[in-house]
Amino acid sequence: MIILNVLALYGLVGAGTAFAFVIFGISRVLPAGTPVSIGARILLWPGAALLWPYVLLRWVKAGVR
Amino acid sequence: MSAGFRAVQWNCRKVVYDLILVAGVTLYIGAFMGVSAWQRPPANWPDWTNLRIDAFGSCAFIMLTIILSIGPLARLDPRFLPLLYNRRHFGVLTFFVAAVHGWSVFEWFAVQDALPGLANELSNTAAYGKFIGFPYKTLGIAALVVLLLLAATSHDFWLAFLTPPAWKALHMLLYLAYGIVVMHVALGAMQGNRSPLVPVLLGGAFVWVAGLHLVAGRRERRGDRGSKVGEGGWIAVGPPETIPDKAARIVTAPGGERIAVFRDGARVGALTNLCAHQNGPLGEGRIIDGCVTCPWHGFQYRLEDGRAPPPFTEVLATYPVRLRGGIVEVDPRPLPPGTPAAIDVVL
Missing domain, CATH: 2.102.10.10 (Rieske [2Fe-2S] iron-sulphur domain)
Structure with a gap:
């Protein structure tokens, strides 16, 4: 049960982080002016949700720079 | 290429590739379920679900075997290169086929109000120490998670974001998924099905994939000995x-x-x-x-x-x-x- 709760929490935080990332963060981690279509942002959401700790780290780093 | 990111960079060749892929999967699933239902007509909904589990499960396994064969086949004979061209779409479709297999298992338990039985099976820690009776569905879930990760990171954005070496290393997890699936079938479908067809196909597929990689690897090594330096x-x-x-x-x-x-x-x-x-x-x-x-x-x-x-x-x-x-x-x-x-x- 604990494992399931931890997984659910990971998924929930991931879903939210990924949502914010594909809307706001993606342009921060790419070279300026790189176009990303809405369709691509939708397709990138699951990957961002799964890899959210790394995605968040890169987003924060890109923001600091 | 990297001038920007779109959902899918369609072109004529990719459309043809994907159409053939979807047609192949549809034909296989249709033929599998049609022939099986004709040979042994399902009596109720769980029987139909069972048929779907077998059809989608075997289809996903065959697709994984083909995906892992494309790389070495293309190294051995350039005529296989067209198969490699859109292999990522092949992989994503494989995830969806495997996901229908997994969902069907869940549905099979749900329609019979037997979900607590599924939960007990997965959480029976004592059974994890056994060979026969191992909760093989856990292996299926693990393989499905790996396939989800690979499908979700198959877009070119992830290649650029993670860097090609890291992306490549991540996608080598497909071999792990294949190994887990082989164990999943060996401890599951193979134990419940007395027909020699399952072990022969499973063993044959494993030997085929391993053999192809060995042959292609040997040829690569021969070319890697180094050219004469002057x-x-x-x-x-x-x-x-x-x-x-x-x-x-x-x-x-x-x-x-x-x-x-x-x-x-x-x-x-x-x-x-x-x-x-x-x-x-x-x-x-x-x-x-x-x-x-x-x-x-x-x-x-x-x-x-x-x-x-x-x-x-x-x-x-x-x-x-x-x-x-x-x-x-x-x-x-x-x-x-x-x-x-x-x-x-x-x-």
């Missing part, structure tokens, strides 16, 4: 006319790095053999529209300086080349990516 560390490639026009000869530096020496008419240039996209074997490609074109996904680079034509931004390492005594030679020490290094020769 004066000053330069490697002799041969007279210019022995390099096929609009194609390359691949030489290997002492450290094992492969260098593709291309000829485009009277122009000779050397680039790293690794495409910047997915490390595809650039030297097995051709010069199309004046650009070196990767045989895997069609990424293009200028022979002169290894740069992708604008607006694309990929760039490759080049190598100095020279003509000495009628022999093309290449210096195996790479130049910074994008450095002009091609020369014109008299044929």
Whole structure:
């Protein structure tokens, strides 16, 4: 049960982080002016949700720079 | 290529590839369920669900086997390269087929109000120590999670975001998923089905995939022994006319790095053999529209300086080349990516 709760929490935080990332963060981690279509942002959401700790780290780093 | 990111970079070849893929899966599932239902008509909904579980499960396994075979087959015979072109869509479809298999298992328990039984089976820690009776569905879930991760990160954005080596390493997890699926079938379907067909197909598929990789690996190693190094560390490639026009000869530096020496008419240039996209074997490609074109996904680079034509931004390492005594030679020490290094020769 604990494992399931931890997984659910990971998924929930991931879903939210990924949502914010594909809307706001993606342009921060790419070279300026790189176009990303809405369709691509939708397709990138699951990957961002799964890899959210790394995605968040890169987003924060890109923001600091 | 990397001028921006769209959902799917469709072209005519990809559409044809995907149509064939979907048609193949539909035909297999339809034929499997049709023939099975004809031989042993399902009596109720759970029986139909069971049939769907077998159809989608076996389809996903076959698709995984084909995906893992495409790489070595293309190394052994370039006629298989078209299969490699859109392998990522093949992988994503495999995830969806496997997901229907997994969902059907869940549904089978749900329609019979037996979900607590499924939960007990998965959480029975004592059973994890046994061989026969191992909760093999856990293996299926693990494989499905890996396939989800690979499908979710298959977009070119992830390749650029994670860097090609990290992306490639992540996607090597497909081998882990295949191993887990083999165990999942061996401990599950194979134990419940007394027919010799399942072990024969499972063992055959495993031996086929492993054998193909061994044969292709042996051939690669033979080519990696290193080309003969001459004066000053330069490697002799041969007279210019022995390099096929609009194609390359691949030489290997002492450290094992492969260098593709291309000829485009009277122009000779050397680039790293690794495409910047997915490390595809650039030297097995051709010069199309004046650009070196990767045989895997069609990424293009200028022979002169290894740069992708604008607006694309990929760039490759080049190598100095020279003509000495009628022999093309290449210096195996790479130049910074994008450095002009091609020369014109008299044929």
